[in-house]
Amino acid sequence: MSDVKMLGLTIDGRTVHAAEGTNVLKAAELAGISIPHFCYHPAIEAEGNCRMCLVEIEGLPKLDLACSTIVREGMIVRTSTPAVLQARKDVLEFLLAEHPLDCPICDKAGECKLQEYYERHGLFPGRFVEAKEKKDKKVAIGKGLLLDRERCILCTRCVRFLRKVTGTGELGVFDRGVRAEIGIYDGAPVDNNYSGNLVDICPVGAITDTDFRFRTRAWFLKKGPTVCPLCSRGCAVVVESVTGYPLGKDERKVFRIRAGENPAVNGAWICDLGRAGRRDIDERRHMRVMNNAAPEEELSWQRALADVTARIRAVPGPARSARIAVVLNSRLTCEELALAKRLFDDRLGLNKIFFADPKPGAADGFLLTEERMPNARGVFQSGFLPILPDLDTLAAAEVVLVFGSHLLEYFSEEAISRALAGTPSKFLFSAHAGPLDRSAEIVFPVAVPAEKSGTYINIDGLRQSFGRAVEPSPGVVPELDIFMSLANGLGLNRGEPDAC
């Protein structure tokens, strides 16, 4: 930091100190002054096409762009003079002239820059009485994205994102003047793992996602920041969910996952895999404890867990290390892993502690890593060695606790079922319904990471703590509570001597 030269300037009479190379728009933000803008995005080079951020800079004959003007020592900037306010109004009037004004059916309504700025800087009666340009309103540009060319204000954030950030360049501007429009090149739709960011950065409702389109309104959504659990990058994400009323069958809780900002990890982008993690939170979820022997029976997780505790207690101390097996996973938080370590290793002295994790996938060279679990480093730091179990070892145990369903990535359902056929006590702790459920005696519905708070350590060793991003589904329980409950039941939590 000490190498960065700080420059002093005045914006609307306030003294601001900004690092050399900062643009006027950012410097104004430091002073708490927001300058409206459509085309500028902090993570993409300025192009200056929307003309919304024009401000007065002393010594210059004309208004100049706040987005592309770099601060100088002693610069005097004014952002709310009559000329600036008029220029903003004029830009809004131009944009709204040809805009379809279909806010009532537009997904962006409520979080649209054009709406927001009209409220704040416009509020003029319309003077456009000519016929509006007719343009395509549902252009499939690839990966479930739809482009509405009438809503588009040609800020070209999407075009520049694909050129500068992903380098894939699928979108371009075609034709010119008022007929200019965004489009894909012949037969080459948007096809990269970061396509969802186009929806995030579109300042209006021009690019929408069929997964979100027409499902809800932006103002109903509660935004919960968390860390993406789907690979070891640990990108900041925002989970947007509805709360406040009970959901019907198949109704969504989480409507979308969007990129959060974290300059140290993902900047302002997330991959499509992380975005699709929405389904992980909503779909195929276990909502209640299920005893396979009596599927209809209502069973609280505390009562069911008391049964698990009793089975563990029933195994004599010296025999435990051979007769109890636990399968953990690297989606557990550092806090959960630390407790699991104390419980299963230090106190119960188990030596059959295994891990079953998603198999590696291909890294995409940008954010997505090969490791498809968020906390492999947390596993090591907790003192575990992530070893995959073999089925014979599991079969030899009397009590088997399996956390997660990733065993299925290594063994067939039949093989697992056969191996556990003779096991007297087998418990599954899983967030999602799946084939493994049938092999277990009792299935516990556990929380997904977005429903938990905790800490993950990412691929670069960065330790990131996060809070609960969405209300847990009714009936689910975080693994932390399970471990604590087991520890309590086994009398291990207070450092008491072995209760068994």
Place this chain on the structure above:
Amino acid sequence: MIEDAVRLIPADDSSWRLEAYLRRGGYEAARKAVTSMVPQDVIAEVRRAGLRGRGGAGFPAGLKWSFVPQGGTAPKYLCVNADEGEPGTFKDRAILVRNPHQLLEGLIIAAFGVGIGQAFIYVRGEYASIAGRLEEALAEACAKGFLGRGIFGSDFNLEVVVHFGAGAYICGEETALLESVEGRRGQPRLKPPFPAVVGLFRSPTVINNVETLSNIPSIIGRGADWFIARGLPKDGGTRIFGVSGAVRRPGLYELPVGTPLRAIIETHAGGPPDGLAIKAVVPGGLSAPVLRPDELDVPMDFDSLARAGSMLGSAGVIVIGDRTPILDVLEVMARFYAHESCGQCTPCRLGTSWIHKIVSRMAAGKGQRGDLDLILDLASGMRGRTLCPMGDAAAMPIHAIISKFRNELERTVVP
């Protein structure tokens, strides 16, 4: 009258050949510069001559050259702007057809002065059919050793490539031209940085108009004083005035900078044909604000026209006769800018099209009270607010037409 040897557009149609150009003393100035001058002196001489850019903006050419950083290892480029797109302008076309060697000689001198080894001549697509002579001249000059490696036995090398545009007005704007040469969609770049520092392929670049460069050989060959004497001290030399519209003898007239507009129209172009009177004159290409008949006693130089509220621009003089409805003029103007706006920035893209829609409605007899004031408002919303000068180029003439011919327009709009 200007003697043939120094005319930018010789009268003789065979003048474009290398032998003819050499007979007129061609390439002697380039030889002089390359073999006996230091580059800084070339720039200094051109600065002293007061040569202002003939493309329209009138920026002093020598000053523009001096902005290019000296030395350095990065390549530097020269782009010749032969994208003559301003309506009413057809002078560069004549140079390309009648005197391409003089352009090439000017280009050699400019490149030598600035330290450039690679030049592009950006010819508008519509001129592809007449560019054969330019390309032949280029081949002749290369064969003679005036271009290529070791020019005039020195260690100065220069390669020239002819590049064709695809028919967009905006590519005459220098940064849009650069984008087009680089193979991208022709639309202007955000400035700064200016092309002299970051231009073609992100390297320092000089962009000069065809007529501008064609004046260089005389400046170096005959000296800045000679050049100034033919025009004005701060605006030297001659201009090729292209006169079109309601005159007896439309055509190109090479005359001293500062020649009064009325003289150009009345004396040289023969004034309006019988039965017609002048209603309005566009003095410097369509983007130059229109002048009324009582405003024609203005000297045709950059500063005088700026004082008169217009601009010399490309010196394309469009004379509008009194039988032409001013609404037709406004309609042509509005249609042109709406058609040619590249669409990149908001005020130009939507302002030009909105104005055109209003004017079309007016032309269809459906004008409303308030239309003219709305157009004026929209024009001020564009003026000084766009990414490139085209916003002004569209807003200024439209503003002028309405303010100067409001009565006639109001009669048309509300009968």
